[in-house]
Amino acid sequence: MSLARPMDAGATIGPELDWDADAWREVRTRAQRAGRAYIWLNLVEQRLRAVVAAVLRPIYEPVHGHDDWVVAAAGPAGQEWVQRAVAVREVSRRKGYLLDPADDNVLSFLTLPQLRELMVQHWPCFEPYFDDRRDVELALDELEVTRNVVSRNRALSEAVLGQAERASAKLLEILGAGGDVPSARRLPVDAVEDLVGDRYADVVAVHTDRVRLLRQFPAEDIFGGARRLDAVGIGLNLLVQNFSGRRLVRLAEGGCRVRLLFLNPASSAVKRRERELGMKRGELSRAVEMNILHMRRVRSRLRDPGAFEIQVYDDTPRFTAYLVDGDGSDGIAVVQSYLRRARGMEAPVLVLRNGQRVVKPGDVDDSGLFPTYREEFETNWADSRPVS
Numbered sequence: 001m002s003l004a005r006p007m008d009a010g011a012t013i014g015p016e017l018d019w020d021a022d023a024w025r026e027v028r029t030r031a032q033r034a035g036r037a038y039i040w041l042n043l044v045e046q047r048l049r050a051v052v053a054a055v056l057r058p059i060y061e062p063v064h065g066h067d068d069w070v071v072a073a074a075g076p077a078g079q080e081w082v083q084r085a086v087a088v089r090e091v092s093r094r095k096g097y098l099l100d101p102a103d104d105n106v107l108s109f110l111t112l113p114q115l116r117e118l119m120v121q122h123w124p125c126f127e128p129y130f131d132d133r134r135d136v137e138l139a140l141d142e143l144e145v146t147r148n149v150v151s152r153n154r155a156l157s158e159a160v161l162g163q164a165e166r167a168s169a170k171l172l173e174i175l176g177a178g179g180d181v182p183s184a185r186r187l188p189v190d191a192v193e194d195l196v197g198d199r200y201a202d203v204v205a206v207h208t209d210r211v212r213l214l215r216q217f218p219a220e221d222i223f224g225g226a227r228r229l230d231a232v233g234i235g236l237n238l239l240v241q242n243f244s245g246r247r248l249v250r251l252a253e254g255g256c257r258v259r260l261l262f263l264n265p266a267s268s269a270v271k272r273r274e275r276e277l278g279m280k281r282g283e284l285s286r287a288v289e290m291n292i293l294h295m296r297r298v299r300s301r302l303r304d305p306g307a308f309e310i311q312v313y314d315d316t317p318r319f320t321a322y323l324v325d326g327d328g329s330d331g332i333a334v335v336q337s338y339l340r341r342a343r344g345m346e347a348p349v350l351v352l353r354n355g356q357r358v359v360k361p362g363d364v365d366d367s368g369l370f371p372t373y374r375e376e377f378e379t380n381w382a383d384s385r386p387v388s
Contacts, residue, residue, distance in 0.1 A: 033156040037146050040168035041112070044143065047175050048115045053107055055125050056118065070106040073118055081117075085109040112147055116140050129176075136174055142167035202368030205351035210238060213334065213349045219243045222334060226251060226324045232261040232313075232377050233320025234273065234284070237344060238334065240291045245298045252298075252308050261377070261384055264312040265289045273317065276340050292387060313384040320344060321373045329354060333370050 019027070060069035074082035089109045092098050102108075110118070116137075119126055123133055130136060146164035149156050207213040219242035223229060229251075231239055239260075252258055263270055265285040274284045292310065299308040317338055325331045331354030336347045354370045 030155055033158070033161050034150050034153070037150050037156055037161055037164050040165055041143065041147055041150065044168050044171055044175075045112050045115065047172055048112065048119070049107060049110070051126075051129075051175055052115050052118050055129070056122060059125065067106065070110070070118075073122070075121065077121070078114070078117060081114050082106065082110075085114070112140070112143070130174060136171070139167045139171040139174065143171070202352045202354065202370050203350055204353045207349040207351070209347065210336070210345045210349055213351070214242065217334075217351065220247075222322065222324060222332065223247075223251065226256050228257050228323075228325050228327055230259045230261075230323040230326055230374075230377050230381075231321070232380055233336075234263040234270075234317050234338075234344070235288045235291045236260060236262060236320070236322075237291070238320070238322060240294055245294060248295075248298045249301050252302050252304075256307075258308045259381060260295055260308075260310050261381055262288055262292050262310070262312050262387075263317050264314050265292070267312075267314040269314060269316050273338075277343060278341075296387065310387040311381065311384040312387055313380050315380070315383070319373070319376075321377060323370075323374055323377060326354060326370070326374050326377075331370065333373055335369070335373055 056073050057069060060072045063069075064072040071079075071082050071086070085106050086109075089104070089106060092109075093104070098104050119136070120133075127133070142163055146156065146160055149160070205213075205216070207216065219238065223239065223243050224247070229239075248258070263273075265288040270285045270288065271281075274281060277284070292312070295308075295310050299305050299310065302308055319335060319337045321336075322334045323331065324333070326333065333350075333352040333354070335350045335352060336344060338344070339347050350369070352368065352370045352373070354368075
């Protein structure tokens with residue numbers, strides 16, 4: 001009688017189930033893209049559901065009642081999908097899937113295409129609220145591929161994700177979903193930032209250098225329409241070289257109060273910075289002098305030069321910061337730290353959004369970086385001296 005031999009402890013049974021690093025990287029990329037897309041789709045669906053309810057409920061509910069008005073609105077053409085929604089609702093009730101009583105209605109179980117169908121069927125009812133039906137339908141068409149991919153957990157390309165984000169933002173704007181972030185007019189709020197942005201305090205963007213910043217956030221978007229502009233740095237090149245003197249004059253004449261704080265070109269700190277960057281002696285100081293001279297010319301063209309202040313400081317420069325509307329909740333800041341061997345154009349850039357964020361009900365988070373840089377600016381300004 002023979003006995004089966006025991007298997008070696010190191011032997012492998014069946015296929016290898018572990019994922020390697022590349023597989024995990026691919027899975028995380030899929031999850032990140034699908035997560036971003038889902039947030040946008042969820043916002044659009046909630047907004048469209050609210051719009052449909054606001055327009056059609058007053059028409060159908062008085063006649064057909066609270067539970068049946070959606071069935072009546074769907075009409076004969078939509079009986080198949082609306083009855084399916086009714087059935088899913090009943091199953092959810094029995095199995096305890098309805099966690100919020102507010103969702104215990106047929107409308108909450110309609111999908112995005114079905115909500116669209118209700119809107120299209122009743123377009124004369126929606127027409128007074130929207131300029132162009134074609135814009136609404138085109139935006140919803142662009143979302144359909146993404147919705148299909150996300151609902152089936154398939155791979156979503158970066159291009160399709162970008163298209164979905166643009167279409168969602170456009171559709172939310174059409175549907176009148178104005179944001180509650182005051183600075184959104186200057187720096188649009190990304191849906192993901194709005195939901196999880198508190199994870200990174202008030203930092204809303206990070207760029208590896210100033211070139212990439214200006215590609216995404218041009219100087220006109222940063223400074224245009226500002227009512228207050230405070231800037232501190234060595235030469236303030238982001239403002240001086242990327243925002244014309246004519247635009248600065250119009251900005252100041254329009255009521256913007258400007259305070260510019262340059263490093264004193266005659267200070268020892270400039271000489272140290274020149275040595276750090278390997279520049280010729282006097283090269284940096286001349287560049288700063290030229291920028292100051294340019295800003296003085298701008299100031300001389302104003303009816304109220306007192307609203308355009310220029311000062312210099314002698315301390316070691318530690319950062320450059322541009323605080324736009326920093327005295328209000330709609331403020332934006334662009335901040336760079338000075339690195340030993342990198343010029344300002346090459347240094348990483350942080351974009352900050354001012355305004356307190358409610359992380360939990362009753363708990364306001366004011367621990368962002370914006371107040372820190374604003375306080376630093378005010379301290380430096382108080383210790384500086386004016387340029388005549």
